[in-house]
Amino acid sequence: MNLTKEHILTLLEEVKDPEIPVLSLVDLGVITGVDISEENHVTVNMTPTFAGCPAMDYMKKDVERTLEKYGISKYTVNMSFDKPWDSNKLSERGRQHLKEFGLAPPPKYDLILDLDILEHVRCPYCDSEDTTLRTPFGPTLCRSMHYCNNCRQMFEQFKPL
Amino acid sequence: MNEQAIKDLLYKLADDQLILGHRNSEWTGFGPILEEDIAFSSMAQDKIGHSLAFYTLLQELGEADPDTVAFTRNANQFHNSQLVELPNGEYDFSLIRHFLFDNAEIIRFEMLSQSSYEPIAKVATKLKGEVKYHVLHANTWIKNLGSSTEEAILRLQSSLNEALPYALGMFEPSKYEQELIDSGVYAGEEAVKAEWLKRIQAVIEKTELKLPDLESIAPRYGGRYGNHTEHLQPLLDEMAEVFKIDPTAEW
Numbered sequence: 001m002n003l004t005k006e007h008i009l010t011l012l013e014e015v016k017d018p019e020i021p022v023l024s025l026v027d028l029g030v031i032t033g034v035d036i037s038e039e040n041h042v043t044v045n046m047t048p049t050f051a052g053c054p055a056m057d058y059m060k061k062d063v064e065r066t067l068e069k070y071g072i073s074k075y076t077v078n079m080s081f082d083k084p085w086d087s088n089k090l091s092e093r094g095r096q097h098l099k100e101f102g103l104a105p106p107p108k109y110d111l112i113l114d115l116d117i118l119e120h121v122r123c124p125y126c127d128s129e130d131t132t133l134r135t136p137f138g139p140t141l142c143r144s145m146h147y148c149n150n151c152r153q154m155f156e157q158f159k160p161l
Numbered sequence: 162m163n164e165q166a167i168k169d170l171l172y173k174l175a176d177d178q179l180i181l182g183h184r185n186s187e188w189t190g191f192g193p194i195l196e197e198d199i200a201f202s203s204m205a206q207d208k209i210g211h212s213l214a215f216y217t218l219l220q221e222l223g224e225a226d227p228d229t230v231a232f233t234r235n236a237n238q239f240h241n242s243q244l245v246e247l248p249n250g251e252y253d254f255s256l257i258r259h260f261l262f263d264n265a266e267i268i269r270f271e272m273l274s275q276s277s278y279e280p281i282a283k284v285a286t287k288l289k290g291e292v293k294y295h296v297l298h299a300n301t302w303i304k305n306l307g308s309s310t311e312e313a314i315l316r317l318q319s320s321l322n323e324a325l326p327y328a329l330g331m332f333e334p335s336k337y338e339q340e341l342i343d344s345g346v347y348a349g350e351e352a353v354k355a356e357w358l359k360r361i362q363a364v365i366e367k368t369e370l371k372l373p374d375l376e377s378i379a380p381r382y383g384g385r386y387g388n389h390t391e392h393l394q395p396l397l398d399e400m401a402e403v404f405k406i407d408p409t410a411e412w
């Protein structure tokens with residue numbers, strides 16, 4: 001069988017962020033490239049969301065496990081900063097899944113981060129924009145904490161980066 | 162490209178991150194409020210991640226693996242500035258140190274993202290986005306507390322005065338300074354310092370704090386080449402305590 005890049009990406013849809021199990025690594029945007037050599041050797045390139053994210057090692061192993069599960073024995077999974085991740089790389093589908101999970105998706109922005117961007121977050125529960133940033137540091141490196149003045153609930157946002 | 166010069170640069174970047182990351186982690190469970198406990202713990206995790214990124218570049222240049230480098234050297238083999246090894250003290254000192262350090266660090270990363278040495282440029286491009294959160298955090302608290310109660314202002318001012326000689330020590334020139342500048346690897350400590358001064362001044366001006374005349378302060382140099390305060394070795398002993406029980410263990 002000749003493997004294709006599309007086929008590999010479909011398989012990798014199965015691999016989820018261990019801390020946000022509704023979000024696939026493909027939708028998260030951390031799979032930066034898939035190459036298949038003439039000898040059917042599969043190379044998957046990945047990049048971390050945050051350099052200190054302890055889940056990245058787990059995600060890399062999960063990619064390897066998934067390839068093996070589908071009978072792909074010749075593979076290399078690389079983790080590098082060659083194509084650095086930013087939160088604009090989250091797909092539309094990924095953003096929708098985050099919202100359904102109760103995590104406000106990061107706003108698309110021009111990659112110039114200021115407090116204004118952090119302070120105006122839409123509540124994932126009631127869609128109100130009347131929310132307050134409580135702290136830019138949440139339970140994991142990729143989340144900030146906010147309070148909704150409308151539905152009076154704390155909620156988390158996947159941080160813009 | 163002089164590999165020694167690049168290693169020298171990488172070691173000081175990585176060691177600063179590792180040691181300050183460890184100090185930040187000492188706030189876990191002790192923060193004055195829950196949000197600050199989480200903030201310092203998160204920044205610790207980021208910084209240790211950043212040190213790993215630079216130790217990995219060192220490994221690619223033939224140095225030992227990151228764990229060995231982090232856990233088996235003695236104080237006189239570390240290249241961090243003395244600023245980052247000082248004990249946390251009270252919250253006001255940790256906050257001032259965080260403010261002085263991260264405002265310099267983000268400038269280093271911004272400049273290094275333009276480095277002619279591509280591996281450093283790639284890592285710096287990534288990390289400058291993360292450290293932005295650290296800078297926002299520090300600047301917000303300095304602005305809030307630096308214009309709040311008399312006690313807060315007095316405490317921050319006294320910590321600022323105490324930390325400044327060490328903060329200036331961050332800009333200790335490298336043995337390879339001119340070479341790094343000439344080859345476009347790094348803009349150099351003087352350039353970082355000049356920009357740093359502008360940025361910290363802009364924040365301090367919005368508070369009741371006063372920035373002392375920096376010309377009259379002797380910088381605490383030495384850290385970049387293994388000359389440390391008595392506080393570093395106990396930190397390293399504690400950090401490596403578990404690792405040294407069984408250095409061959411798989412984690």
